Amino acid sequence: MGSSDAAPPVRAVIFDYGGVLTTPTRDSIQEWLATDGIRPEDFSAALKEWLSRKAPQGTPVHKLETGEITAAEFNETLAARLRTVDGSPVDPTDLLGRLFARMRPEPAMLGLVRELRGNGLRTALLSNSWGNNYPWEHLDGLFEFAVISGEVAMRKPDPRIYHLMLDRLGLAARDAVFVDDGAPNIEAAQQLGMRTVLHTDPADTRARLAELLPAGTVLQEENR
Missing domain, CATH: 1.10.150 (DNA polymerase; domain 1)
Structure with a gap:
């Protein structure tokens, strides 16, 4: 395959919240x-x-x-x-x-977001809200943009909410990776041309992201 056919480098990683940045x-x-x-x-x-x-x-x-x-x-x-x-x-x-009382922020995933930002990747949050009070004290400074379904009257897997996020980032779908624990949400992102990671646990997501990110991106922070 010629270089003209190569996928463009990833410029942003977009994360779901519940079940991805939190405990299951x-x-x-x-x-x-x-x-x-x-x-x-x-x-x-x-x-x-x-x-x-x-x-x-x-x-x-x-x-x-x-x-x-x-x-x-x-x-x-x-x-x-x-x-x-x-x-x-x-x-x-x-x-x-x-x-949701026992659901807590997942330190390994928050650490991964910090690593991505430290490597020059842009990060954003795209979440379907169930009336959640998001723990912004843990999330502030981790994301360039946050699109919350209840605030924009759209929900995943509606393609419009993905387009809204991409428009705010000023990126094409092919420039971003989307991480979610819901298969229908992942499939919708793929149909738009985004690269995706179906989250199952922090170690797997870290490994799969490492395969997609630009050469030279180093993800070495220990999960903790």
Whole structure:
């Protein structure tokens, strides 16, 4: 293959938040279900109906992520779908807060973002928000731009939100790598021409990014 066919060097890495820059979302969910005594099958059924590939447009999750309903409204809707193991109703008060209570920033991933910036790469955040309060005290200074779904009334995998991020960066899709833990979001980015990494754990993401980044980029900081 001639040099004219070579992929252009990566200029920016765009990260998802929950489950990528944090400890796994599923771990927090499992602890919440156990602590609150909620029947897992009820939550799984609601999530499948509202968030699966086959979910229709405008589900409660979609509306939450685009800011059409508040977290409090979603809490009421979700609680109505759930029961405890003894059949009791579930308290909707701060339900999402309880669901995400055990999710923490992942130091290894935040360190990776700092390394990328230290190597001259641009970094940005692209997140579907579930009414989250983002820990900006940990994130400030790590990203050039942050596009949060609830603030722009669009959500991944809608191509428009990727275009918005790329427009803010002033880059073409081929100039960026997108890191996310959701396969549909990764596939949407690929269809636009972005290079992608499906995140499973910090070590794997570090290794896969190292293969995509420009020659001379050194990623050596220990995961911690």
